[in-house]
Amino acid sequence: MSTDSRPRTVSIPAADAADRSDLIRALETSLGSHFSSDPIVPTPSPLIVVISGPSGVGKDAVINRLTELRRNLHFVVTCTSRAKRPGETEGKDYYFVTKEQFLRMVEQDELLEHALVYGEYKGIPKKQVRELMGEGYDVVLRVDIQGAETLRRVLGQKAVFVFLTAESEAKMVERLVDRRTERKEELLVRIATAREEVKHVSSFDYVVVNREGELEKAVQTVEAIIDAEKAKVRQRNAVL
Numbered sequence: 001m002s003t004d005s006r007p008r009t010v011s012i013p014a015a016d017a018a019d020r021s022d023l024i025r026a027l028e029t030s031l032g033s034h035f036s037s038d039p040i041v042p043t044p045s046p047l048i049v050v051i052s053g054p055s056g057v058g059k060d061a062v063i064n065r066l067t068e069l070r071r072n073l074h075f076v077v078t079c080t081s082r083a084k085r086p087g088e089t090e091g092k093d094y095y096f097v098t099k100e101q102f103l104r105m106v107e108q109d110e111l112l113e114h115a116l117v118y119g120e121y122k123g124i125p126k127k128q129v130r131e132l133m134g135e136g137y138d139v140v141l142r143v144d145i146q147g148a149e150t151l152r153r154v155l156g157q158k159a160v161f162v163f164l165t166a167e168s169e170a171k172m173v174e175r176l177v178d179r180r181t182e183r184k185e186e187l188l189v190r191i192a193t194a195r196e197e198v199k200h201v202s203s204f205d206y207v208v209v210n211r212e213g214e215l216e217k218a219v220q221t222v223e224a225i226i227d228a229e230k231a232k233v234r235q236r237n238a239v240l
């Protein structure tokens with residue numbers, strides 16, 4: 001590569017008639033340096049996407065589809081002390097641990113956030129987030145509203161916070177009921193909690209409505225948010 005950056009007087013061939021590489025070479029010579037193929041802006045930093053919202057709005061459904069579509073996005077599997085539901089897989093949906101194992105992780109400061117939710121512990125292992133981001137992956141964290149508030153305190157603007165909601169309370173309840181994974185007492189608590197939780201939307205960066213039968217559209221909106229975040233001049237640069 002030439003180090004002499006002084007412009008030279010060269011004759012530049014006519015743009016409409018000249019051979020393409022002759023023209024480029026003459027432009028380079030005239031400007032005193034080669035045209036660099038290096039990226040003009042650095043590769044965007046790995047992103048932490050926090051997806052939250054009331055029970056039954058479709059967080060799992062959105063995240064499952066999102067990670068199918070975006071190879072560079074990894075779901076950070078939460079640890080929980082609750083029992084496995086039918087169809088759930090260890091290490092894919094959750095890491096299922098005993099209460100004692102969970103409390104040991106808390107003691108050893110291994111969790112980014114943790115909470116007691118409907119009588120069971122849930123928490124996000126720091127190690128997994130660090131390792132994935134170290135390998136250049138974007139990560140998606142799935143937390144309830146309480147967890148999102150804790151993460152906002154811990155991470156501030158280092159992560160992007162997305163509030164997912166159904167289009168109405170009625171739709172949200174229908175989804176929860178149709179899922180048939182909660183007993184009636186649990187349903188009551190989840191619905192009462194959801195009524196309070198929707199009031200917290202203002203502390204999020206984005207809100208996405210997951211309308212009945214329109215899961216793909218909700219997923220596309222979250223993808224658009226990630227793309228916009230990647231195009232930001234000032235990146236969030238999360239370092240844990």
Ligand SMILES: Nc1ncnc2c1ncn2[C@@H]1O[C@H](COP(=O)(O)OP(=O)(O)OP(=O)(O)O)[C@@H](O)[C@H]1O
Nearest residue numbers: 055056057058059060061175179211212213214215
């Ligand atoms: N857009 C949609 N239209 C219709 N059904 C949906 C839509 N999105 C999700 N569902 C269904 O609604 C139910 C609840 O969704 P999901 O389990 O993903 O919610 P969640 O927010 O993860 O709930 P929780 O916090 O209680 O685990 C599931 O049976 C899911 O398949």
